[in-house]
Amino acid sequence: MKKITIKDIARELNISTSTVSRALRDSYEIGAETKKRVLELAQQLDYTPDPVALSLLNSHSNDIGVIVPDIANPFFATVIAGIEDVAFAQGYHVVIYQSHDSYEREVLNVKHIFNRRKDGLLVSVAANTHDYSHFKDLHDAGFPLVFFDRICEEIDTHKVSVDDFEGAYNAAEHLIQQGCRSIAHISGPQNLLISRRRLHGYRAALMDYKIPINEDLILASDFDAEHSLLLTRRLLQGNIKIDGICASANSIAIGCHAAIVEAGLSMPQDIALIGFSDLPLAGLFNPPLSTVSQPAFEMGRSAAKLLINLIKKPEDNKMLISNVLKTSLIVRKSSLRNG
Amino acid sequence: MKKITIKDIARELNISTSTVSRALRDSYEIGAETKKRVLELAQQLDYTPDPVALSLLNSHSNDIGVIVPDIANPFFATVIAGIEDVAFAQGYHVVIYQSHDSYEREVLNVKHIFNRRKDGLLVSVAANTHDYSHFKDLHDAGFPLVFFDRICEEIDTHKVSVDDFEGAYNAAEHLIQQGCRSIAHISGPQNLLISRRRLHGYRAALMDYKIPINEDLILASDFDAEHSLLLTRRLLQGNIKIDGICASANSIAIGCHAAIVEAGLSMPQDIALIGFSDLPLAGLFNPPLSTVSQPAFEMGRSAAKLLINLIKKPEDNKMLISNVLKTSLIVRKSSLRNG
DNA sequence: GTGAAAGCGCTAACAT
DNA sequence: ATGTTAGCGCTTTCAC
Numbered sequence: 130m131k132k133i134t135i136k137d138i139a140r141e142l143n144i145s146t147s148t149v150s151r152a153l154r155d156s157y158e159i160g161a162e163t164k165k166r167v168l169e170l171a172q173q174l175d176y177t178p179d180p181v182a183l184s185l186l187n188s189h190s191n192d193i194g195v196i197v198p199d200i201a202n203p204f205f206a207t208v209i210a211g212i213e214d215v216a217f218a219q220g221y222h223v224v225i226y227q228s229h230d231s232y233e234r235e236v237l238n239v240k241h242i243f244n245r246r247k248d249g250l251l252v253s254v255a256a257n258t259h260d261y262s263h264f265k266d267l268h269d270a271g272f273p274l275v276f277f278d279r280i281c282e283e284i285d286t287h288k289v290s291v292d293d294f295e296g297a298y299n300a301a302e303h304l305i306q307q308g309c310r311s312i313a314h315i316s317g318p319q320n321l322l323i324s325r326r327r328l329h330g331y332r333a334a335l336m337d338y339k340i341p342i343n344e345d346l347i348l349a350s351d352f353d354a355e356h357s358l359l360l361t362r363r364l365l366q367g368n369i370k371i372d373g374i375c376a377s378a379n380s381i382a383i384g385c386h387a388a389i390v391e392a393g394l395s396m397p398q399d400i401a402l403i404g405f406s407d408l409p410l411a412g413l414f415n416p417p418l419s420t421v422s423q424p425a426f427e428m429g430r431s432a433a434k435l436l437i438n439l440i441k442k443p444e445d446n447k448m449l450i451s452n453v454l455k456t457s458l459i460v461r462k463s464s465l466r467n468g
Numbered sequence: 469m470k471k472i473t474i475k476d477i478a479r480e481l482n483i484s485t486s487t488v489s490r491a492l493r494d495s496y497e498i499g500a501e502t503k504k505r506v507l508e509l510a511q512q513l514d515y516t517p518d519p520v521a522l523s524l525l526n527s528h529s530n531d532i533g534v535i536v537p538d539i540a541n542p543f544f545a546t547v548i549a550g551i552e553d554v555a556f557a558q559g560y561h562v563v564i565y566q567s568h569d570s571y572e573r574e575v576l577n578v579k580h581i582f583n584r585r586k587d588g589l590l591v592s593v594a595a596n597t598h599d600y601s602h603f604k605d606l607h608d609a610g611f612p613l614v615f616f617d618r619i620c621e622e623i624d625t626h627k628v629s630v631d632d633f634e635g636a637y638n639a640a641e642h643l644i645q646q647g648c649r650s651i652a653h654i655s656g657p658q659n660l661l662i663s664r665r666r667l668h669g670y671r672a673a674l675m676d677y678k679i680p681i682n683e684d685l686i687l688a689s690d691f692d693a694e695h696s697l698l699l700t701r702r703l704l705q706g707n708i709k710i711d712g713i714c715a716s717a718n719s720i721a722i723g724c725h726a727a728i729v730e731a732g733l734s735m736p737q738d739i740a741l742i743g744f745s746d747l748p749l750a751g752l753f754n755p756p757l758s759t760v761s762q763p764a765f766e767m768g769r770s771a772a773k774l775l776i777n778l779i780k781k782p783e784d785n786k787m788l789i790s791n792v793l794k795t796s797l798i799v800r801k802s803s804l805r806n807g
Numbered sequence: 808g809t810g811a812a813a814g815c816g817c818t819a820a821c822a823t
Numbered sequence: 824a825t826g827t828t829a830g831c832g833c834t835t836t837c838a839c
Contacts, residue, residue, distance in 0.1 A: 130582065130605040130606060130608070130609040130611075131609070132832095134831095134832060134833085135832070135833070136832075144809075144810085145809065145810045145811075146810095146832085146833080146834095147809075147810065147811080147812095147833095147834080147835080148808085148809055148810075150833065150834060150835085151808095151809085151834090151835095154834085158808060158809080159808065159809080160808055160809085163808080163809085177579075177583060178832080178833070179524075179583065179831090179832050179833070180583050180584055181520060181523045181524050181529075181583075181584065181585055181831090181832080182524055182815090182831075182832035182833045182834095183832085183833065183834090184520045184815095185518075185520050185521055185524050185815050185816070185817095185831090185832085185833080186814085186815055186832085186833055186834060186835095187815085187833095187834085188815080190520075200539045200545050200548065200564070201542060201545035201546065201549070201748075203540060206539050206540035206545070207540065209539065210540070213566070222580060224563055224564075225539070225563075225564045227552070240516070241561060243469065244516060244518065244519050244520075245519055245520065246520055266469040267469060269469065270469040270470070272469075383749065383752065386752060387752065390752075408749070409540075410722065410747070410749050410753075413722065413725060413726065413729075413753045413754065414749075414752045414753060414754060415752065415753060415754025415755070415756075416754070417754075471816095473815095473816060473817085474816075474817070475816080475817095483825075483826085484825070484826050484827075485816090485817080485818095485826095486817095486818075486819080486825075486826065486827080486828095487824085487825055487826075489817065489818060489819090490818090490819095490824095490825085493818085497824060497825080498824065498825080499824055499825085502824080502825085517816080517817070518815090518816050518817070520815090520816080521815075521816035521817045521818095521831090522816085522817065522818090523831095524815090524816080524817080524831050524832070524833095525816085525817055525818060525819095525830085525831055526817095526818085526831085527831080
């Protein structure tokens with residue numbers, strides 16, 4: 130595992146490094162004989178060009194960066210699998226960054242990505258990010274950038290998301306159809322577009338079914354089961370009787386689930402619950418958790434395709450694409466009153 | 469977000485690049501006045517040294533690589549969080565690689581890490597890896613290397629693991645104490661040391677309690693809930709009645725859990741189940757799943773500390789450390805017959 | 808058809 | 824105290 134360079138090959142063959150370089154790149158101006166000798170020796174020595182040297186030279190790395198809030202979230206882990214699926218096939222390596230929902234970490238990550246000459250960036254923004262100038266700067270510098278899931282509207286680039294409005298609408302409608310009339314919505318951080326869109330979907334469904342909206346039943350939680358547990362606990366102890374909860378994320382749904390069980394209420398008879406963004410293990414819960422499922426793998430694939438196209442043919446991307454994927458309702462026992 | 473180089477600073481100040489370089493590194497041989505002007509301008513221009521150029525020069529990158537089978541596995545996601553915790557504090561960036569339990573991917577990952585001049589590697593080996601020469605080559609080349617969880621015995625370097633034998637022993641003992649007498653062990657791939665050690669722990673517990681070991685109750689599953697589901701289903705349909713299952717991993721336990729529920733058997737009355745490696749959501753299962761919990765975060769921290777020490781002071785590492793962490797039994801309803 | 812030289816951004820001998 | 828030069832590994836003019 131010693132580092133072999135073109136110098137080693139040149140010395141061995143008594144030719145110059147430029148000849149070696151050209152032979153390796155199969156240049157037309159190199160004699161067939163020389164070419165053959167170089168290629169054979171390179172093969173034999175297991176030569177691979179030094180990516181760092183190439184990077185310094187060309188300002189690219191064949192790496193694409195991905196920033197997600199947290200890889201432990203199964204949704205993001207699956208999106209990343211989708212990204213890797215297409216990136217790997219195209220010869221790119223995916224470098225994963227976690228923001229842990231911190232603005233400061235996100236800014237550091239962006240700098241790292243820029244400085245290390247990553248070829249492009251896929252990002253789902255941190256919950257604590259209110260200022261998008263780090264992304265704006267990148268984008269203005271011509272750096273290929275694609276948002277997914279937690280997208281940033283203010284920056285004109287490709288985006289991949291799901292129809293959050295429709296997903297949340299369907300979830301609320303489903304609870305209504307199960308007979309719920311006092312439905313709470315535990316939302317995510319309101320600065321995130323996905324949270325606001327999901328909330329709008331909930332409101333729209335209630336309005337369409339002529340159910341009065343009670344603002345006291347609309348809460349904003351962090352994407353954190355502990356916080357959601359606290360909020361739900363307080364909600365259940367309050368004096369408004371509720372019979373259904375729409376949770377705006379899986380982490381939030383987990384907190385709700387725990388709070389309902391803890392309160393000794395039965396699901397779905399006393400309170401029906403539905404989450405957003407499927408969990409691979411939700412089916413094993415007690416009771417199994419209904420959710421609005423998102424095509425996470427496909428989202429990753431789509432975002433990666435858009436980014437790679439942006440990297441390879443920037444000129445083909447005058448028209449910005451906003452790919453909105455469909456969600457699907459997965460009804461399990463936590464919300465199914467008559468199954 | 470334009471790239472600022474020392475050249476820009478040098479030109480602006482009418483001095484040479486080496487002076488700038490020295491001033492930036494606070495060299496004693498630079499005049500206080502010059503130093504001040506350089507520092508100020510650098511600050512103002514938001515100069516940061518180009519890491520790629522530095523990398524080419526020094527053969528290091530301030531990145532450490534981590535190879536795990538799969539980031540979607542909560543255990544590995546938590547280990548990575550622990551690694552990042554110490555690496556970040558020491559100024560290292562953690563680059564995550566997934567082997568997806570494929571030997572070929574692992575080899576590619578190792579090459580990438582070596583070629584990109586990562587400063588060191590933390591690895592938990594792929595289930596399909598039988599040949600360790602890619603690690604051996606790295607290690608022989610003096611590349612800092614630390615194994616965690618799925619360690620490789622044959623290579624003489626630092627290792628961090630848990631006491632798999634004891635954990636599995638305690639799990640089996642617990643089932644015995646709950647009255648189980650016909651206990652199956654669904655193991656992981658047998659080429660992995662952790663699988664074999666856990667199996668040994670199981671055997672030892674049964675022997676200590678004078679329970680005859682039935683080899684037909686010992687199965688090897690992939691780390692995959694689907695596979696485990698299939699095996700458990702077949703086991704339950706067989707003609708040997710069992711009343712307890714020790715699963716050798718959380719993915720395996722999930723398959724067992726599903727199979728038992730599917731068969732309409734009650735947990736823990738008909739069959740008591742205990743897994744290995746805690747899942748954050750195991751407490752919400754129906755019934756909640758008992759497990760042998762591993763200190764994943766601490767494992768990551770320990771491995772990262774060992775690696776960084778190896779990177780910074782190779783000479784201090786004549787004595788190899790094998791850090792074996794303790795597991796703890798988390799008893800939940802899936803195995804608690806009289807609570 | 809092949810070699811010499813410059814340069815990507817930076818640092819460290821080697822001058823002065 | 825500061826400038827000049829070489830070199831990390833590679834590609835690409837520019838020569839011949």
